[in-house]
Amino acid sequence: MIGKLNHVGVAVPSIEAAKATYRDLYGVPASDITETKELPPQGVRYAFVNLPNSQIELIEPLGETSPIRKFLEKNPNGGQHHVCFEVEDIYAARDEMVVRGATVLNEPRIGAHGTPVIFIHPKNSNGVLIELMETPKGAHG
Numbered sequence: 001m002i003g004k005l006n007h008v009g010v011a012v013p014s015i016e017a018a019k020a021t022y023r024d025l026y027g028v029p030a031s032d033i034t035e036t037k038e039l040p041p042q043g044v045r046y047a048f049v050n051l052p053n054s055q056i057e058l059i060e061p062l063g064e065t066s067p068i069r070k071f072l073e074k075n076p077n078g079g080q081h082h083v084c085f086e087v088e089d090i091y092a093a094r095d096e097m098v099v100r101g102a103t104v105l106n107e108p109r110i111g112a113h114g115t116p117v118i119f120i121h122p123k124n125s126n127g128v129l130i131e132l133m134e135t136p137k138g139a140h141g
């Protein structure tokens, strides 16, 4: 069973511009917006906007083969890209999702929070791409 909503992923053409939106339009303190980092194996640059109960993950394409690139061609201004739920054990979750007939898009790999993640095809969830992320060890709450 899925646990906490960890974050909502939003694909954007410019992380810096999107950060300014969350800061200036929605009043998120700059101290709650993380530095932009790169995750070359996943073809993304990313930053998090910390909210009291969750996070927004801003993702921007990194490299010509980035999977985000096609999404932005269809949604040039950006758009909601995925929703991420926490699970206790990513390998157990992967095996269970396969048993339940879901299309798991990748082998567990390290995600933006430093713990392994998998993605579930949008066709299994009303058109929503779902990321399952192993809860960071020692995380509270």
Ligand code: CO
Binding pocket: 007, 009, 057, 082, 084, 112, 131
């Ligand atoms: Co994510």
